[in-house]
Amino acid sequence: MSEDATLADLLRESRRFPPPAAFARAANVTADVYRDAERDPLGFWAGTAERLSWARRWDRVLEWQPPFATWFVGGRLNVAENCVDRHVAAGRGDRVAFHWEGEPGDTRTVTYADLHRQVCQAANALTDLGVRTGDRVAIYLPMIPETVVAMLACARIGAPHTVVFGGFSAEALRGRIQDCDARVVVTADGGYRRGAPSGLKVHVDAALKECPQVRNVLVVRRTGQDVDWVAGRDRWWHEEVDRQPAEHTAAAFPSEHPLFVLYTSGTTAKPKGILHTTGGYLAFVAWTHWAVFDLKPDTDVYWCTADVGWVTGHSYTVYGPLANGATSVLYEGTPDTPHRGRWWELVEKYRVSILYTAPTAIRSFMKWGEDIPREFDLSSLRLLGTVGEPINPEAWVWYREHIGGARCPIVDTWWQTETGGILISPLPGVHDGKPGSASRPLPGVAAEIYDEGGRQLPRRNAAGYLVLTEPWPGMMRTIWGDDQRYRETYWSRFPGVYFAGDGAKWDDDGDIWLLGRVDDVMNISGHRISTTEVESALVSHPGVAEAAVVGAPDPTTGQGIVAFVIPRAGGEDTAGEDVVRRLREHVSAQIGPIAKPRQILVVPELPKTRSGKIMRRLLRDVAEHRELGDVTTLTDSSVMDLIRQRLPDPR
Numbered sequence: 001m002s003e004d005a006t007l008a009d010l011l012r013e014s015r016r017f018p019p020p021a022a023f024a025r026a027a028n029v030t031a032d033v034y035r036d037a038e039r040d041p042l043g044f045w046a047g048t049a050e051r052l053s054w055a056r057r058w059d060r061v062l063e064w065q066p067p068f069a070t071w072f073v074g075g076r077l078n079v080a081e082n083c084v085d086r087h088v089a090a091g092r093g094d095r096v097a098f099h100w101e102g103e104p105g106d107t108r109t110v111t112y113a114d115l116h117r118q119v120c121q122a123a124n125a126l127t128d129l130g131v132r133t134g135d136r137v138a139i140y141l142p143m144i145p146e147t148v149v150a151m152l153a154c155a156r157i158g159a160p161h162t163v164v165f166g167g168f169s170a171e172a173l174r175g176r177i178q179d180c181d182a183r184v185v186v187t188a189d190g191g192y193r194r195g196a197p198s199g200l201k202v203h204v205d206a207a208l209k210e211c212p213q214v215r216n217v218l219v220v221r222r223t224g225q226d227v228d229w230v231a232g233r234d235r236w237w238h239e240e241v242d243r244q245p246a247e248h249t250a251a252a253f254p255s256e257h258p259l260f261v262l263y264t265s266g267t268t269a270k271p272k273g274i275l276h277t278t279g280g281y282l283a284f285v286a287w288t289h290w291a292v293f294d295l296k297p298d299t300d301v302y303w304c305t306a307d308v309g310w311v312t313g314h315s316y317t318v319y320g321p322l323a324n325g326a327t328s329v330l331y332e333g334t335p336d337t338p339h340r341g342r343w344w345e346l347v348e349k350y351r352v353s354i355l356y357t358a359p360t361a362i363r364s365f366m367k368w369g370e371d372i373p374r375e376f377d378l379s380s381l382r383l384l385g386t387v388g389e390p391i392n393p394e395a396w397v398w399y400r401e402h403i404g405g406a407r408c409p410i411v412d413t414w415w416q417t418e419t420g421g422i423l424i425s426p427l428p429g430v431h432d433g434k435p436g437s438a439s440r441p442l443p444g445v446a447a448e449i450y451d452e453g454g455r456q457l458p459r460r461n462a463a464g465y466l467v468l469t470e471p472w473p474g475m476m477r478t479i480w481g482d483d484q485r486y487r488e489t490y491w492s493r494f495p496g497v498y499f500a501g502d503g504a505k506w507d508d509d510g511d512i513w514l515l516g517r518v519d520d521v522m523n524i525s526g527h528r529i530s531t532t533e534v535e536s537a538l539v540s541h542p543g544v545a546e547a548a549v550v551g552a553p554d555p556t557t558g559q560g561i562v563a564f565v566i567p568r569a570g571g572e573d574t575a576g577e578d579v580v581r582r583l584r585e586h587v588s589a590q591i592g593p594i595a596k597p598r599q600i601l602v603v604p605e606l607p608k609t610r611s612g613k614i615m616r617r618l619l620r621d622v623a624e625h626r627e628l629g630d631v632t633t634l635t636d637s638s639v640m641d642l643i644r645q646r647l648p649d650p651r
């Protein structure tokens with residue numbers, strides 16, 4: 001969504017949807033929580049941690065030496081025990097943790113007691129493979145119960161995991177394994193995607209050619225496809241895990257013990273390993289999941305559609321819901337396989353009451369038409385959520401009408417991999433729904449908007465840069481192995497405050513509107529991809545001399561990737577369609593299919609300033625078929641005419 005479009009929506013948008021009275025009356029959180037949190041923020045955060053079970057209580061809530069935070073100092077706990085054992089101990093072992101549905105239609109019901117057994121067995125198996133507290137384990141799996149089990153088993157033995165989205169390439173996987181020096185990889189032979197098995201182990205094999213430090217690969221058999229096998233290194237999950245004892249005594253780890261590293265795109269070509277730790281993270285995701293989704297663990301069926309490879313899957317498919325003892329749906333496949341009503345079929349089948357998804361999915365459903373969801377009984381739904389990108393008011397209203405039956409409140413939740421959990425969102429029993437606005441900072445969260453010069457703007461009718469001025473328990477602790485980069489990326493644009501990289505606006509009511517990224521990060525279907533990452537993938541192709549990448553608005557995916565490339569002199573012929581196809585494939589192999597440019601334009605020159613900086617602003621104008629902005633700082637303004645000649649006629 002471009003800034004202009006969002007602003008235009010904002011000016012037009014005046015609809016308000018108050019929460020239904022019965023919903024508000026029964027809501028987990030009421031308005032006074034804001035006052036309490038404001039009066040005593042540390043007392044408020046301590047309250048969120050009280051919801052967990054601690055082997056040793058903390059001595060102090062926070063030690064803050066900007067930009068480094070230590071939360072719940074002196075406390076000790078085990079994440080897996082909090083997510084699994086304590087529910088079983090409280091007599092809730094028979095409660096379903098996951099209704100799992102494979103894409104081909106196979107299903108599994110995993111209770112908390114099942115989860116306990118499997119997590120203990122997997123923890124024992126990892127220990128047998130020599131994984132020790134502090135060792136990193138990479139997880140590269142489809143959306144199957146073993147993925148959750150593997151994460152919890154790592155947490156149980158204090159081995160930080162790094163989950164790599166199954167849609168990433170071997171090359172992307174290699175970079176992540178090397179950066180965090182993982183010694184064991186958990187994967188599957190493959191997974192199902194759009195009706196066909198696709199390989200995962202094959203990518204692990206390719207990646208490990210350059211990762212000699214990896215000792216073992218634990219392989220889940222999911223599709224039954226043929227795989228290559230390295231004797232000694234490769235082990236089947238069903239052989240290593242299933243034979244293990246179903247008991248495992250978990251150690252309690254310090255609050256700040258590393259829980260996971262999750263890689264995300266920044267403004268450079270190298271993804272950043274975002275580090276989250278134990279106590280603060282779990283307290284924060286558990287509380288926000290309970291408060292924002294108004295979770296009633298005894299009766300709700302909750303479904304977060306995000307893949308576990310992204311932070312939304314970590315915080316709101318795995319850790320938050322399990323810490324709260326929720327019953328969730330876990331679905332392996334795509335929304336249109338085998339038919340475009342698949343999600344709604346699942347909502348009907350499992351009587352889903354809370355659905356959390358991304359605007360890009362909603363826009364696809366809008367395109368497919370409301371007749372599809374109408375065929376299913378969606379009356380179990382009582383709350384809807386969105387995340388990942390700004391939601392345009394049209395999509396918000398469509399979601400409310402056609403999925404939410406004009407009765408469900410919607411929570412538009414703003415957060416980032418770095419923030420660990422939701423920071424800005426309406427509370428569904430407290431605030432009116434306002435299509436397109438993420439509403440208010442949650443209780444205890446200190447969000448402000450600064451102007452270019454770092455001055456805090458009044459909380460009415462003002463636009464600028466979103467910042468967080470106080471720490472919160474779920475915040476990232478650093479970039480894995482690179483404190484300096486952590487400081488520079490997040491804490492130096494405005495000294496002493498966290499710079500989110502998003503533009504935002506306070507409206508006349510004091511509600512926040514997110515206006516998209518202000519840096520070189522694109523948002524494609526809610527996935528963060530940096531322009532430089534795609535550029536460096538393109539220039540790694542022998543036929544390309546230079547490349548510039550911009551995100552252009554796209555009606556379904558939010559943004560689409562548009563690349564401008566200069567062919568290498570004397571290189572292969574780079575004018576034809578064939579080359580464009582090859583370059584798209586090349587990017588896909590370097591990063592993953594989600595990073596394939598929507599459009600590649602072969603151009604003779606790129607617009608540059610006299611200091612040699614590529615002017616992406618002008619390329620965006622071209623990609624959007626707009627009048628060009630100011631070209632006076634270009635070394636050679638005729639470049640833009642040459643580029644335009646290469647552009648297909650928009651009509």
Ligand code: WTA
Pocket residue numbers: 264310311312386387388389390391412413414415416417418438500501502514515516517523526527528
């Ligand atoms: C964007 C996903 C507007 C934003 C949880 C942020 C949003 C980036 C919203 C983080 C929202 C996320 N409204 N924009 N509700 N939620 N974003 O790290 O630009 O994959 O900086 O975390 O997504 O993406 P990430």
